[in-house]
Amino acid sequence: MSLASRIRQRRQELNLTQTELAEKAGISQQSIESIENGRTKKPRNIIEIAKALQSHPEWLLNGKSIMPISEVNSRRIPLLSYVQAGLFKDANPITDYEGNFEYILVDDDISANAFALRVEGDSMTPEFKEGDIVVIDTEIWPNPGEFVFAKNGGNQGTFKKYRPTGIGTGEFELVPLNPDYPTLNSHDYQISLIGVMVEHRIYRRKR
16 A cells, blocks of 8 residues: 555545645645645655644555554544534434544543534634634533533533532533633523533644
8 A cells, every 4th residue: 555545545534635634734735635646755744644644654654664543542533513512412322423524533531422623713712723623521520620512502502611600509600711702600591511621632723
C-alpha cells in the first residue's frame, strides 16, 4: 500500500472529505488531492496531515513500523451538532444514528455514551473559539469550574462553565467566558445537564 492509499484509507475511516482533512491540517484541498492521486510523493506537511488523521507520520510514509493511533486503545465517537446533542438523552442510542454524522477518535477510557461537539458562536471566547472540538462525557457529574454541555429548555443546547450556587441547594449557574453574554441560573431557567467536557481540541485556524 502506498502513501496515497494509506492517507485515503485513514481519511475515509474517519469519514472526512478532502476539504475537511485539508482544513484540519492547515493546507489546501488541492494538496490533499495531489497526495491521494500519487503526484506528491513526499508532502512537506506530513506531520500536520498525520495529526489530522490521528496517525503516526512514519506509518503514513512507510506503512511498516507504527500502526495508526486508531488501532491502539482508542475508539470513535460521533461529532454532534448542538441540536443533536440537545436531544441526546431523550433520543435513541447513538448506535441507531450510524452514518448520520462524522466521527472522531478518542481514548478508550471515555464512557460509551460520550460525544463530541464543534463549538458554535463566541460566548466562550477567548478559551474556546468557534470550530474547536470538545469531547463531552455524559456519565460524569461536574465539579465547580468545569465546562459542561446542557439543555436550556426545549432542546436548545449550550456549552458553558459550571458554577454551583449556595450549599446543598442543587442549584447552579452556567457561566459564559465572554462577559458580553448573560449567565444562566437553574433557579430561573429549566436547565438539564447533559455531560462534562473531558477533552478540548484546537485545530489550526486560517489566517
